[in-house]
Amino acid sequence: MELADVPAILILVGIALYAVLAGADFGAPIWAITARGEVAERLKDSGHRSMAPVWEANHVWLIFVLVICWTAYPEVFGSIFSTLWIPLLLACLGIIMRAVGYVAGGVSGRPVIRYLAAVSSFLVPFALGCVIGAIVDGGVPPGNAQGDILEAWTGPVPIAIGLILVASSAYLAAVYLAADAERRGETELAVAFRGRGLAAGVVAGLMAAIGLLALHGDAERVFDGLTSGAGLVAVIASGAAGLVTLGLLWSGRFRKARFVAAIAVAAVVAGWGLAQQPMILPGLTVREAAASDEVIVGLLVAVAIGLIILVPSLALLYSLVLGGRFDPLDVASPGAAPERRELTPAGRRTLSAIWVAALVGGGMLFLSDSGVTLYLGLAIFMASLACGIVQLARSLVRA
Amino acid sequence: MLDLIAAAGDFAFGAGQSFPKVDQEYLLQARQMQAMSFAMHIPLVCFGIAFPSLVIFMEWLGLRTGKAHFSALARRWSKVMITLFAAGVVTGTLLSFELGMLWPGFMSAFGDVFGLAFGLEGFSFFIEAIFISIYVYSWDKISDRRHILTGIPVIAAGITGSLMVIAVNAWMNDPSGFSIDQAGEVTNVKPFEALFANGHLWPQLTHMYLAAYIVVGFLIAGVYAFAWLKGRRGDYFRTAMVVPLAVACLAAPAQLLIGDWAARTVAEDQPIKLASFEGLYETTDGAPETILGWYTDDNTIEYGIQIPKLLSFLAYHDPNATVQGLETVPEDDWPPINVVRMSFQTMVAIGTGLAALAAWFLWIWFRRRRLPETKWFYRAVILAGPAAVVALIAGWVTTEVGRQPWVVYGVMRTEQAVTGADGVVFGFAALLAVYVALVTTVIWVLRRIARQPLPPEIAALEEVPDGAR
Ligand code: HDD
Ligand code: HEM
Ligand code: HEM
Numbered sequence: 001m002e003l004a005d006v007p008a009i010l011i012l013v014g015i016a017l018y019a020v021l022a023g024a025d026f027g028a029p030i031w032a033i034t035a036r037g038e039v040a041e042r043l044k045d046s047g048h049r050s051m052a053p054v055w056e057a058n059h060v061w062l063i064f065v066l067v068i069c070w071t072a073y074p075e076v077f078g079s080i081f082s083t084l085w086i087p088l089l090l091a092c093l094g095i096i097m098r099a100v101g102y103v104a105g106g107v108s109g110r111p112v113i114r115y116l117a118a119v120s121s122f123l124v125p126f127a128l129g130c131v132i133g134a135i136v137d138g139g140v141p142p143g144n145a146q147g148d149i150l151e152a153w154t155g156p157v158p159i160a161i162g163l164i165l166v167a168s169s170a171y172l173a174a175v176y177l178a179a180d181a182e183r184r185g186e187t188e189l190a191v192a193f194r195g196r197g198l199a200a201g202v203v204a205g206l207m208a209a210i211g212l213l214a215l216h217g218d219a220e221r222v223f224d225g226l227t228s229g230a231g232l233v234a235v236i237a238s239g240a241a242g243l244v245t246l247g248l249l250w251s252g253r254f255r256k257a258r259f260v261a262a263i264a265v266a267a268v269v270a271g272w273g274l275a276q277q278p279m280i281l282p283g284l285t286v287r288e289a290a291a292s293d294e295v296i297v298g299l300l301v302a303v304a305i306g307l308i309i310l311v312p313s314l315a316l317l318y319s320l321v322l323g324g325r326f327d328p329l330d331v332a333s334p335g336a337a338p339e340r341r342e343l344t345p346a347g348r349r350t351l352s353a354i355w356v357a358a359l360v361g362g363g364m365l366f367l368s369d370s371g372v373t374l375y376l377g378l379a380i381f382m383a384s385l386a387c388g389i390v391q392l393a394r395s396l397v398r399a
Numbered sequence: 400m401l402d403l404i405a406a407a408g409d410f411a412f413g414a415g416q417s418f419p420k421v422d423q424e425y426l427l428q429a430r431q432m433q434a435m436s437f438a439m440h441i442p443l444v445c446f447g448i449a450f451p452s453l454v455i456f457m458e459w460l461g462l463r464t465g466k467a468h469f470s471a472l473a474r475r476w477s478k479v480m481i482t483l484f485a486a487g488v489v490t491g492t493l494l495s496f497e498l499g500m501l502w503p504g505f506m507s508a509f510g511d512v513f514g515l516a517f518g519l520e521g522f523s524f525f526i527e528a529i530f531i532s533i534y535v536y537s538w539d540k541i542s543d544r545r546h547i548l549t550g551i552p553v554i555a556a557g558i559t560g561s562l563m564v565i566a567v568n569a570w571m572n573d574p575s576g577f578s579i580d581q582a583g584e585v586t587n588v589k590p591f592e593a594l595f596a597n598g599h600l601w602p603q604l605t606h607m608y609l610a611a612y613i614v615v616g617f618l619i620a621g622v623y624a625f626a627w628l629k630g631r632r633g634d635y636f637r638t639a640m641v642v643p644l645a646v647a648c649l650a651a652p653a654q655l656l657i658g659d660w661a662a663r664t665v666a667e668d669q670p671i672k673l674a675s676f677e678g679l680y681e682t683t684d685g686a687p688e689t690i691l692g693w694y695t696d697d698n699t700i701e702y703g704i705q706i707p708k709l710l711s712f713l714a715y716h717d718p719n720a721t722v723q724g725l726e727t728v729p730e731d732d733w734p735p736i737n738v739v740r741m742s743f744q745t746m747v748a749i750g751t752g753l754a755a756l757a758a759w760f761l762w763i764w765f766r767r768r769r770l771p772e773t774k775w776f777y778r779a780v781i782l783a784g785p786a787a788v789v790a791l792i793a794g795w796v797t798t799e800v801g802r803q804p805w806v807v808y809g810v811m812r813t814e815q816a817v818t819g820a821d822g823v824v825f826g827f828a829a830l831l832a833v834y835v836a837l838v839t840t841v842i843w844v845l846r847r848i849a850r851q852p853l854p855p856e857i858a859a860l861e862e863v864p865d866g867a868r
Contacts, residue, residue, distance in 0.1 A: 085826065316533065
């Protein structure tokens with residue numbers, strides 16, 4: 001191993017942590033919108049209750065990955081992000097939609113928000129899976145947007161990996177939520193999640209097998225890496241961990257299942273790293289792409305210092321959360337708000353006028369390159385924004 | 400410091416040939432998409448920087464005095480804080496994606512030079528996200544003292560986080576810490592020198608930091624000034640208004656001084672940017688300051704009001720100093736003059752106005768020991784919040800558009816940085832739609848938080864005069 005490889009390992013660790021921690025976050029809404037049966041009401045909001053205190057921290061792992069990538073392998077970052085901007089933007093849009101649910105706080109049980117979250121729970125893992133798939137099957141040549149911006153991520157390998165990630169997020173979510181439900185003493189809910197976890201686990205396993213077939217056709221090199229040597233060990237470890245989780249779930253040992261499930265996912269990421277190296281993009285090895293030693297040393301020092309502060313902080317957060325110390329925050333929970341103040345007809349007219357003005361102004365701004373229309377649009381847009389703020393302020397004081 | 404500036408100067412002007420130019424008809428759209436995303440992120444970030452200290456201050460007052468309304472305010476505000484934080488987190492994530500999606504040329508060439516700062520920034524966000532969760536979700540679950548202590552890392556991370564981002568921006572304005580070899584490759588990278596030995600970092604950071612407090616202070620005070628005008632003047636509402644007001648009214652006058660510092664830094668390292676702030680075509684001794692007006696194609700300002708020698712004085716603190724004009728570089732190297740000039744003047748005008756408002760408040764308080772009585776003061780406070788946001792955005796437009804056509808000043812042009820991929824406009828439209836959803840939800844939730852009833856023991860104290868509703 002050389003210095004130039006170390007950031008790549010950090011990136012893989014970051015991806016694994018993001019997949020394991022945030023994956024569950026994205027899987028949860030799937031169970032919320034498919035909730036049926038006696039525990040449906042509690043199924044709907046249990047994802048939110050469990051994840052709200054930790055989702056922001058989980059989310060930073062994604063930023064960690066990006067930052068390490070662009071510092072240590074700038075050319076790789078530029079190539080991936082320019083060619084694959086479509087799936088990456090889709091992932092971003094999904095992340096924003098998911099956040100809308102958390103912003104909405106205790107009222108996230110509302111149908112609109114649940115559907116928005118459900119769209120995101122498909123979109124984010126799928127799109128990020130497509131990105132990984134495009135790297136795996138060599139669809140991203142080095143350089144500024146040198147690959148085909150559509151074909152690069154719509155082949156069998158990217159699609160398969162995207163679907164696998166969707167299934168595995170749903171699976172992780174079910175396992176985690178079962179464990180949380182058990183901790184809170186909600187046995188029926190835990191049982192409901194057990195069934196869902198078993199089903200999703202089987203689906204995810206089958207999909208992974210199909211994914212291997214797709215690799216065999218389109219990504220020979222990575223396929224070979226995964227079916228021989230250390231790569232094979234990782235794949236077997238993952239498969240074994242997967243089976244063990246199913247067993248643990250079956251027998252109702254949810255807390256153990258949660259950790260073993262995470263290991264199954266992490267092992268796949270490790271296997272991918274082993275199979276992918278030394279080439280990261282077609283014709284470009286990890287070492288060729290690396291920044292100078294001085295930069296990498298600086299980065300590693302920064303990461304080391306960061307970890308000294310981060311690890312105990314994360315430990316504190318998770319110990320509080322897993323220890324069941326946090327109740328959901330009743331930000332505007334439906335019961336707490338007083339009777340709804342209906343808008344008067346005049347108020348409603350003002351509000352719609354503001355919306356129309358904002359759309360007209362925004363549209364003009366959006367559609368023109370320069371000149372009067374652009375500045376007029378800007379003026380209208382900002383004016384409507386200001387009116388909106390005033391309206392908001394008025395309603396805020398009528399507590 | 401001087402040799403750093405000289406190093407940057409070596410490749411300034413006429414440089415920028417080292418990188419391939421991307422044939423990109425969507426450059427303008429990419430720029431607007433970037434601008435829209437910043438315009439979403441930066442006001443939210445102000446709350447991440449300034450709000451935690453307000454909340455914690457309230458909590459501390461509550462612990463010290465044992466009076467219920469302070470803690471009630473801290474609790475209510477902490478809900479607002481986490482809501483805005485969530486929105487800040489996702490808009491920030493989008494920004495880091497955009498750096499790659501829109502500006503791969505820039506990232507490929509320079510990612511290693513400034514990446515370190517974003518690495519450290521990432522850890523700051525981790526700490527902020529972790530402790531903001533602990534703080535907000537652990538009221539009454541851990542001891543009061545511990546609870547208030549969990550707020551401290553949030554404040555600290557707000558500072559270090561903005562420090563790191565600003566370090567990048569300062570480096571873009573005043574690049575150093577690397578060289579460019581014959582083949583056009585960036586070599587000899589010294590990340591620490593590039594980021595932290597940079598003359599722009601501190602004025603920019605201080606200025607931004609104060610701006611965050613001004614924005615948050617006036618916005619929050621404005622909400623409660625509204626209640627004040629409606630006659631709700633009990634302890635709870637009074638506190639909620641005067642505390643943020645106090646913050647903003649001290650930060651606003653200070654901002655004049657810091658702004659002057661920022662302007663001098665610009666004058667020193669980016670003379671063409673300064674010339675476009677002022678619309679100064681000819682290099683002039685004892686240059687006048689021109690207020691208002693419009694820069695025209697024949698390189699003069701129409702309808703402006705001139706104040707002799709003021710520009711030389713402000714930029715160099717010497718009324719007879721020579722100020723470099725736009726004529727010294729080809730027109731190709733100019734930013735869009737009127738955009739830069741208008742936004743600069745907007746920021747300075749609003750900044751001056753806010754400082755005047757602050758002076759009014761402070762004068763009455765110190766002379767008479769009471770709050771202003773006229774309604775006009777409270778109306779002005781209500782306006783001051785949105786105005787501060789406008790100044791904030793205008794300031795960033797000044798900095799960013801003023802740096803054009805360079806993305807790395809004097810080294811790489813924006814058209815060399817931009818993506819070669821098609822279809823930016825669709826991305827823009829999709830993003831706009833999702834932002835509308837986000838903003839709508841944030842507004843809706845803030846309204847719900849506002850409509851939650853006050854704790855009964857406080858509501859009892861807030862006698863509402865008849866007819867005030
Ligand atoms: C509440 C917001 C606010 C207010 C009242 C002011 N500013 Fe400002 N200004 C900013 C918010 C801001 C900012 C958005 O935060 C900027 C953008 C970049 C930066 O570092 O700060 C900025 C940038 C900025 C720059 C450009 C720095 C550069 O390009 O590197 C100058 C010269 C000034 N300001 C000067 C002033 C002066 C002379 C002011 C007083 C009248 C003033 N600002 C008030
Ligand atoms: C680090 C902190 C940064 C901040 C706070 C910042 C802030 C801003 C803001 C507020 C605008 C809006 C200007 C407008 O409305 O036109 C803007 C525009 C822009 N930014 Fe930055 N920026 C930063 C870094 C970057 C980076 C890393 C890039 C990468 C290339 C970049 C490139 C641009 C470009 C090209 C524009 C458009 C300019 C134009 O419209 O002419 N900025 N920025
Ligand atoms: C004026 C310039 C900027 C400042 C002061 C700033 C500061 C902050 C702060 C304090 C936060 C914490 C979250 C919050 O309180 O809302 C935040 C979030 C974030 N910012 Fe910015 N930022 C700026 C510009 C940028 C730019 C240019 C980027 C793009 C690379 C960026 C990326 C992020 C990211 C990724 C987050 C989310 C962090 C998390 O998940 O906790 N920011 N920013």
